Amino acid sequence: MSDAQAAHVLLVDDNDEFRESTRWLLEDAGFVVSAFASGAALLEDLDRTPANGVPACIVSDVRMPRMSGIELQQELKRRGVELPLIFVTAHADVPLAVEAMRNGAVNFIEKPFDPTMLVHALRTATDHAAAISANPLVTEKLTPRERQVLELVVAGKLNKTIADVLGISIKTVELHRSNLMQKLGARNVAEVIRIALGHEQPHGANIR
Known part of the structure; x- marks a missing residue:
């Protein structure tokens, strides 16, 4: 799969080590990855980068300073951004997971996770979005x-x-x-x- 065809992952996590290791994992799996240290950085990028029709999915940590993953999800909804959203978190929290899924998240994965789990979740989300839009x-x-x-x-x-x-x-x-x-x-x-x-x-x- 070429870069022009590869699905685009927007990765949001304030942990530098996790963000970089996950970027390498997803790029090795064939995704194009843009990584952000905060939800605000992602929102700024979405403001200045027009959609190009390439299947895309957001992967975000839940617990981050200043803007949590749930707050990011709410802001994306307010702006009408309809990209699939997958949450990853080191803190098992059933009510939080329920809230995230109720508000439209397509998956909620607990750290540490099997890399194949995240790759499968991303491929499912982006393939479904691409198939429906086409x-x-x-x-x-x-x-x-x-x-x-x-x-x-x-x-x-x-x-x-x-x-x-x-x-x-x-x-x-x-x-x-x-x-x-x-x-x-x-x-x-x-x-x-x-x-x-x-x-x-x-x-x-x-x-x-």
């Missing part, structure tokens, strides 16, 4: 809000979590899910996921 059924048939709901469904989020992440009611989530299933010609959630990822052709006549 699927003409998704880009042409669904509204922006329906695409947001679809991405969260593919990530395995429940209706309540999707409602919390998007700031809408559960009833509205259910309506969007019903609409997107009809537009994609899917009969159940499993089919929605396979169709969205390009693994299956849609059913029915509502896809014209």
Whole structure:
């Protein structure tokens, strides 16, 4: 995979040693990595660097000075940044993990971790994001809000979590899910996921 095709990882961690070792690990696995010592540094970079269509994912520590990973997540949400987010942390904290996942994180990995776990999580997140954005059924048939709901469904989020992440009611989530299933010609959630990822052709006549 060339640099132009490789997924881009935005790595945020205040620990210099961990940040550099993880950068080497991910670059060796074929990712392009930009590393930041703080959430503020990442936000500054996002402000001045336009999106280029390359699949990307954020990997962030949770406990950092000045701006925690959760605070970074909240600021990214406020700015409308929809990149997949994976948290890593040395502090096992179930309520914190639940909050992070409820707010849209795609994974929560405890340090020290098996390097293959992080690599697999990143490949899954970036491959799913790339497949959904490249699927003409998704880009042409669904509204922006329906695409947001679809991405969260593919990530395995429940209706309540999707409602919390998007700031809408559960009833509205259910309506969007019903609409997107009809537009994609899917009969159940499993089919929605396979169709969205390009693994299956849609059913029915509502896809014209």
